[in-house]
Amino acid sequence: MTSVSITAPAKLNLFLHINNKRDDGYHELETLFTFLDFGDELTFTLTNEKTISLCDDNYGIPQHDNLIYKAALALQSYKKVPLGVNIKLIKKLPMGGGVGGGSSDAATTLLTLNTLWNCQLTIAELANIGVKLGADVPVFIHGKTAVAQGIGEKLTPIKLPKKWYCVVFPNVHISTAEIFTHPDLPRNTPKLSEGWKLAETQNDCEALVKKLNSEVEKTLLWLLKYGPSRMTGTGACCFVELDSQIAAQRVLNSLPSCWQGFVAPNSAISPAHTQLEARLK
Numbered sequence: 691m692t693s694v695s696i697t698a699p700a701k702l703n704l705f706l707h708i709n710n711k712r713d714d715g716y717h718e719l720e721t722l723f724t725f726l727d728f729g730d731e732l733t734f735t736l737t738n739e740k741t742i743s744l745c746d747d748n749y750g751i752p753q754h755d756n757l758i759y760k761a762a763l764a765l766q767s768y769k770k771v772p773l774g775v776n777i778k779l780i781k782k783l784p785m786g787g788g789v790g791g792g793s794s795d796a797a798t799t800l801l802t803l804n805t806l807w808n809c810q811l812t813i814a815e816l817a818n819i820g821v822k823l824g825a826d827v828p829v830f831i832h833g834k835t836a837v838a839q840g841i842g843e844k845l846t847p848i849k850l851p852k853k854w855y856c857v858v859f860p861n862v863h864i865s866t867a868e869i870f871t872h873p874d875l876p877r878n879t880p881k882l883s884e885g886w887k888l889a890e891t892q893n894d895c896e897a898l899v900k901k902l903n904s905e906v907e908k909t910l911l912w913l914l915k916y917g918p919s920r921m922t923g924t925g926a927c928c929f930v931e932l933d934s935q936i937a938a939q940r941v942l943n944s945l946p947s948c949w950q951g952f953v954a955p956n957s958a959i960s961p962a963h964t965q966l967e968a969r970l971k
């Protein structure tokens with residue numbers, strides 16, 4: 691049976707501005723997404739029955755709630771696919787960490803099964819299925835470093851220099867919904883004007899998350915010793931950007947044992963896309 695392993699990469703929000711709250715409760719954002727060359731590992735094995743099954747190391751998410759299962763089911767129903775799949779997940783990305791693990795798993799599932807099940811959907815069609823699973827899924831489907839607007843689905847690709855990141859997970863899980871519904875969240879950052887600079891941006895969720903979680907505040911302070919530190923998404927992961935792998939690894943090596951972390955370079959194209967393309971050649 692055909693079997694293929696693909697990475698579901700982490701993302702970082704290098705900045706995250708909240709411009710407005712929409713009538714449906716979602717927020718208008720401007721955010722810069724970059725992918726990291728590090729992520730969850732998903733192995734897909736096709737089956738002749740229509741069953742979709744997911745095997746993971748018991749991360750506490752029931753199968754029917756897992757975004758991987760939901761993504762596979764959504765594509766199977768949309769294209770009336772007569773085949774099934776067994777999916778094995780090796781989870782490396784912290785859940786509720788702001789590195790988009792769940793969304794990336796869903797996007798990697800849609801991209802890979804589109805190929806393995808020969809669905810022939812376009813990227814736009816896959817993103818359309820994906821956005822119903824989560825606001826962050828489309829950027830992983832498009833797979834290019836981009837500034838996102840809307841709720842995260844209007845994407846403008848952008849080029850960034852290669853950098854290394856040390857990403858730290860302070861062992862607290864933050865609920866995106868809790869942050870977005872909090873009365874103290876700032877929601878009126880003006881839209882970026884032309885010629886904007888990264889140094890003039892910020893993460894609008896950071897002050898609130900720091901106030902609610904002292905571990906996040908401690909992590910950001912600790913990282914400041916090595917360079918400007920920032921939180922990704924609605925947290926809890928925080929990162930510092932460095933010019934070399936050696937410098938990033940040095941930060942990780944001195945990480946207090948109460949936190950976890952990883953080091954990775956950014957990747958202009960999502961590793962999931964690069965791996966799938968290499969497989970098709």
Ligand SMILES: C[C@@](CO)(OP(=O)(O)O)[C@H](O)COP(=O)(O)OP(=O)(O)OC[C@H]1O[C@@H](n2ccc(N)nc2=O)[C@H](O)[C@@H]1O
Nearest residue numbers: 715716717788790824825826841842866867870923924925
């Ligand atoms: C904030 C961001 C930035 O990358 O990341 P995370 O920190 O979660 O990774 C995302 O936009 C999160 O995307 P995602 O995690 O897919 O969000 P969803 O499942 O669609 O929504 C979770 C909840 O967040 C709120 N939400 C999400 C996106 C948005 N633009 N406005 C919102 O108000 C909604 O209340 C929703 O109930």
Ligand SMILES: Nc1ncnc2c1ncn2[C@@H]1O[C@H](COP(=O)(O)OP(=O)(O)O)[C@@H](O)[C@H]1O
Nearest residue numbers: 756757758785786787788789790791792793795
């Ligand atoms: N495959 C999955 N991996 C991670 N989280 C998942 C998955 N499927 C569903 N979820 C749910 O999505 C939530 C957000 O997960 P995740 O995308 O990892 O965090 P974040 O949006 O903060 O980056 C989790 O708390 C979990 O309940």
